[in-house]
Amino acid sequence: MAEWEKIAADKRVRLEKTIPPEWKLKGIPDSDSFLVVPAQTGILSDAELAITESSATDLVAKLASGELKAVDVTLAFCKRAAIAHQLVNCSLEFFPELALAQARDLDVYWEQNKKPVGPLHGLPISLKDQFRVKGLETSMGYISWLNKYETDESVMVTLLRKAGAVFYVKTSVPQTLMCCETINNIIGRTLNPRNKNWSCGGSSGGEGAMVGGSIRVPSAFNFLYGIRPSHGRMPYARMANSMEGQETVHSVTGPIAHSAADIRLFLTSILxxxxxxxxSKVIPLEWRAHEEAIIKNKLQSGGLTIGFYNCDGVVLPHPPILRGVETVVSTLKKNGHEVVEWPPYKHDYAVDLxxxxxxxxxxxxxRRDISASGEPVISNITDLLDPSIQAVDMVQLWxxxxxxxxxxxxxLEKWREMEVKLGKELDAIIAPVTATAAVRHNQFRYYGYASAINLLDFTSVVVPVTFADKGVDVKNEGHAPFSEVDRLVQAEYDPEAYHGAPVAVQVIGRRLSEERTLAIAEEIGRLLGNVVTP
Amino acid sequence: MAEWEKIAADKRVRLEKTIPPEWKLKGIPDSDSFLVVPAQTGILSDAELAITESSATDLVAKLASGELKAVDVTLAFCKRAAIAHQLVNCSLEFFPELALAQARDLDVYWEQNKKPVGPLHGLPISLKDQFRVKGLETSMGYISWLNKYETDESVMVTLLRKAGAVFYVKTSVPQTLMCCETINNIIGRTLNPRNKNWSCGGSSGGEGAMVGGSIRVPSAFNFLYGIRPSHGRMPYARMANSMEGQETVHSVTGPIAHSAADIRLFLTSILxxxxxxxxSKVIPLEWRAHEEAIIKNKLQSGGLTIGFYNCDGVVLPHPPILRGVETVVSTLKKNGHEVVEWPPYKHDYAVDLxxxxxxxxxxxxxRRDISASGEPVISNITDLLDPSIQAVDMVQLWxxxxxxxxxxxxxLEKWREMEVKLGKELDAIIAPVTATAAVRHNQFRYYGYASAINLLDFTSVVVPVTFADKGVDVKNEGHAPFSEVDRLVQAEYDPEAYHGAPVAVQVIGRRLSEERTLAIAEEIGRLLGNVVTP
Known part of the structure; x- marks a missing residue:
């Protein structure tokens, strides 16, 4: 056994030990989907199940009023996380004892003060294994990062803690973070709880599998809401990251949740x-209720003006995704909103850039962090490590x-031109998040629907829309592929294999438009009538 | 004559021709100071002199009401700019005809609509020769950039134009922009109108000489107010710049003016x-009147809490500067504000970084832009072009x-710690802008008082305080130099030569604190009772 394998094996043993015997499953069901399993194990009481299926907004209200105790809520979430990990392999750190100790402290605070410590008092929040927590490991999916224990913590962790959140689990990430399926040499692959043949997405794949979605792809693949705030809205200081110090396109943090309301709760609590x-990178910008109010006023009178595109000209989405966009467009129109075609401006250029x-x-x-342990490179990132790619120099970078x-x-000019043409504001743009519904393992090939928006640093909120349906989403035979990637993506579509896979859209707003864009996403979700359960 | 010299000579001839004969001076006075000259030439009528000595705030009010015509105001400023250029050599482009045409259009608009086109209707604004204006050259102080005429314009120019501003002159800049004295091989050196032996500062030196200050150093050297907004507050798109595309420390745009009120007028007009x-780099952040109100409320009750440092530990400022900081500190204390020492945190590290x-x-x-024409390197930037400096690679950059x-x-942590210690907010920090009062030519050696704040991206407002006084500001003999640079700076002090040179401080606030920091600067100026005339 190579040294790196020993380190990984040791980590797996340590992880296994964090699950108490009474939370162990007798076996893994033979089904493709694990969604119903947690309720059948008998590990959670009905009350505990109900807690884990509550919205965060409801939970914090009950925790603040004293109707729920932090310890009870935390215990319920720990049990469910233990089950989830055994089913879909989603955790890199699990620490129920620390969580319960934190919860007990919060309960003591509440007893003494009869009020919550902050807006997230007692709410369990799972953290992607990129957040630094004192005393724990931060693997980033690298073997070489294991066995190093943090002495400091990410600013986001500090602020969540101040707000009253309880930490109990760190969810899995792909080796390097730089891909949209979650697989590493430490614990292997994280599965999609709706169908073990599908990916949970990435880089926050463990998150996606846990709460049912890193930010947009896991949200989309798990029928969840997620927000990619623009850079500078949420703290990132002291987060671990690949290519730390790379500032040309900033990585951002944002929550994945079951509803737009829960996302708002998270953002307002941090702000x-x-x-x-x-x-220092966070902009002093409180939550702007007046920006939300502008959208609400439009909903009362005149309606929204929304652009959309269903194809970026590089890769044609699969039929379920095209139907997803069409569903949102027709729903908006039916409800009196104006919907216009948005010509995606040079997205091929953006994706190359x-x-x-x-x-x-x-x-x-x-390469440094992988070779430090001698572990092999996961297949998903071989493009990133193509030896023909040369480093650029400063003149090229500039x-x-x-x-x-x-x-x-x-x-932005195109956006303004559209507004001039329409004679009013263009409130948001609807677009695919990925070319596929929740993708089969090792089939994630095209990042462009998400990455072009990263380059623009626009705010984007994922809204779950529907599920692939083999009866409706027939294979598109007439399409001449734009490129080899497109050809491969088209060839991957199989109505049978994707039947039931979650389909989402992203609602895109200009930079730092979190308030308006979330309000629009919330309204779209409401109009779709999608009931989101964990 | 070398080719570059011919290009420069041709530019000077073209520039000379832009000044109509009736605005030509009969000769240059023999005095060191040129401050009183414009009033003595007879070129401007009393009414025109009064216009050029009005605040921008007053002018826009009168232009908006119709009491003043844009053409009359523009003509007055053009005349004064022509005189100023002949005295201190501050312009790289002068275009009175275009300005008057623009003014006439504005007057027509006013006649037809009986209202201003925007908040800066008819106000002449000078632009540093880094702003792109359609049809004009943008030299950046490089010979190789001459004879190229812009086909597009900087976003700042577009927005100023929309707001009603009139452009009439582009002011001189140092070759490369990268130094704090204004000298180039095109027109030579720009002088300080208060004393031709002193520098007008840089990189916006022509600005400093013109309105009496780029942003902080020219403001300080010319007894003017200036704001360095944090990156992302004001537009920079399509500006010319050295090292364009360098995003590690962003260059910013900001106004230089005679009062804090005029600075506010500029910022609110653009926002x-x-x-x-x-x-895309501008943050959607309107002017926050509620942030100004917080400062005003503190002024009504309890007062401000202000930190200060007079030495960054790298270079000790000259006696006039130390006295300038002390003057502000004692004035604040006398008026009931709390003033505490701020230990400058690792400024040596910041300056090196x-x-x-x-x-x-x-x-x-x-090197590329200088060698393109074969012109020589100005002595001020030889450090920048030290051949022993190697380019960094991507890993080093990150x-x-x-x-x-x-x-x-x-x-930021130090700032928070101070607030915890004080039990209240620390509203701003007072510090030197430079180690010297308006510096003698070729003696600008230390950028650290300004550049450390650039690295932090803090908001900074320059407030003029006083003038060097040979009777008070005796040479400091007891100081053991921190370094060779410090030794050189100390050796440069000569009470006689610096007598009368403007002394300023900067008021520093956290990132994107323009509203609060400007309000504090305005109050400090008011308490100092400094009367600022052009």
Whole structure:
């Protein structure tokens, strides 16, 4: 056994031991879907099940009023996380004892003060294994990062803790974080709880599998809401990351949740802690209720004006995704909103540009952390480590950065031109998140629907829409592929294999438009009538 | 004559021709100071003199009401600019005919609509020769950039134009922009109108000489107010710049003016145009009157809490500057405000870090634009082009960027710690802008008082305080120099030569605190009772 295998095996043994015997499953069901399993194990009481199936908004209200105790809520979530991990392999750290100790402290605080410590008092929140927590490991999916225990914590962790959140689990991530399926050499692959043949998405795949979705892809693949805030809205300081210090396209943090309301709860709670006093990259911008009110006013009178595209001109989405976009468009129209076609502006250029940025060090950062342990490279990131990719120099980097800025500003110009043409504001753009519904393992090939929006640094909220349906979503035979990637993506579609897979759209707003874009996403979810259960 | 010299000579001839004969001076007075000259030439009528000595706030009010015509105001400013240029050599482009045509259009608009086109209707605004204006040259102080005429314009220019501003002159800049004295091989050196032996500062030196100050150093050297907004507050898109695409430490735009009120007028006017819809780097953050109100409330009750430092531990300021800081401190205390010592946190580290960033391409960008014409390098930037400086690679750049972010966040931590210690908010920090009062030519040696704040991306407002006084500001003999730079700076002090030179401080607030920091600067100016005349 190679040294890296020993380290990984040791980690798995340690992880296994964190699950108490009474939370162990007798066996793994033979079914493709595990969604109903947690309720059947008898490990959670009915009351505990109900807690884990409550919205975060409801839970914090009951915790704040004293109707629920933090310890009881935490215990319920720990049990459910233990079950989830055994089914779909979604955790890299599980620490129920620490969680329960934190919960007990919160209960003591409540008893003494008869009020919550903060807006998230007693709410269990799972953290992607990229957040640093004192005393725990942060693997980032690398063997070489194991056995190092954090002495400091991410600003987001500090602020969540101040707000009263309880931490109990760190969810799995792909080796490097740089792909949209969750697989590493530490614990292997994380499965989609709706169908073990599907990916849970990535890089926050463990999150997706746990709460049912890193931010947009896991949200989409697990029928969940998720927000990609623009850079600077949420703290990122002292997070672990691949290519740390790369600032050309910033990585961002944002919650995945069962509803737009729960996402709002998260964002408002963090903003109320004034994160800009902790992380220099955070913009001093409170939650702007007046921006939400603008959308609400439009809903009362005149309606929204929404653009949409169902194809970026690089890869044609699978039929379920095309139907997903069409469903949202027709629902909006039926409800009196104006919907206009949005011509995606040079998305092929954007996708090439962001790929060049992600490989601007020629893969040196990722290669260093992989080779430090001798572990093999997961197949999903071989493109990133293509030996023909050269690192760029400073002059080239500055040119790329200038191209990015110009492209962003040109995109804004297109947006303004559309508004002039319409004679009113364009409130948001509806688009696919991925080319496929929740994808089969090892079949995630095209990042462009998400990555072009990263390059623009626009705010994006994922709204779950529907599920692939083999009876409706017949294979598109007439399409001449745009490219080899497109051909591969089209070839992957199989109505039978994708039957039931979650379909989502993203609602895209300009940079730092979290309030408006979330309000629009919430309204779209309401109009769709999608009932989101864990 | 070398080719570059011919190009420069041709430019000077063309520039000379832009001044009509009736605005030509009969000769240049023999005095060191030119401050009183414009009133003595007879070129401006009393009414025109009064216009050029009005505040921008007054002018826009009169222009908006119709009491003044844009053409009359523009003509007055053009005359004064022509005189100023002949005295201190501050312009790289002068275009009175275009300005008057623009003014006439505005007057027509006013006649037809009986209202101003925007908040800056008819106000002449001078632009540093880094702003792109259609049809004009943008030299950036490089010979190689001459004879190229812009086909597009900077977003700031577009928005100022929409707001009603009139453009009439582009002011001189140092070759490369990268230094704090204004000298180039096109028109030579720009002088300080208060004393031709002193520098007008840089990089917006022509600005400083013109309105009496780029942003902080020219403001300080010319007894003017100036604001360095944090990155993302004001548009920068399509500006010319050295090292374009360098995004590790962003260059910013901001106004220089005679009062805090005029600075507010500029900022509110631009923000009212929603610059974030034009430039992707601008944050959608309107002018926050409620933030100003917080400062005003503190002034009514309890007073402000202000930190200060008079030395960053790297270079000791000259006696006039130390006295300037002390004057502000004692004035604040006398008026009931709490003033506490602020220990400058690792400014030596910050200064080294930002220097490494500014030379991260090993000088390639600057060297290219200088060598394109064969012109010689001005002596002020030889450090920047030191051949021993190597370009960094991507891994090193990311490390520097990570160091920067950590340093910024540590600085915020110090600020929070101070607030915990004080039990209240620390509203701002007072500090020197430069180590010297308006510096003698070729003696600008230390950028750290300004550049450390750039690295932090804090908001900073320059407030003029006093003037060097040979009777009071005796040479400090007891100081053991911190370093060779410090020794050189100390040796440069000569009470006689600096007698009368403007002394300023900067008022520093956290990132994106323009509203509060400007309000505090305005109050400090009011308490000092400094009367600022052009």
């Amino acid at each position: 109320s802690e004034e994160p800009w006093k902790y992380d 962001i790929s060049a940025i992600y490989t601007s060090d020629g893969g040196a950062d990722v 040119d790329v950065q200038l191209q990015k800025w110009r492209y962003q500003s040109e995109y | 009212s145009e929603e610059p974030w819809k034009y430039d 930002i220097s490494a960033i500014y030379t991260s391409d090993g000088g390639a960008d600057v 490390d520097v960027q990570l160091q920067k972010w950590r340093y910024q966040s540590e600085y």
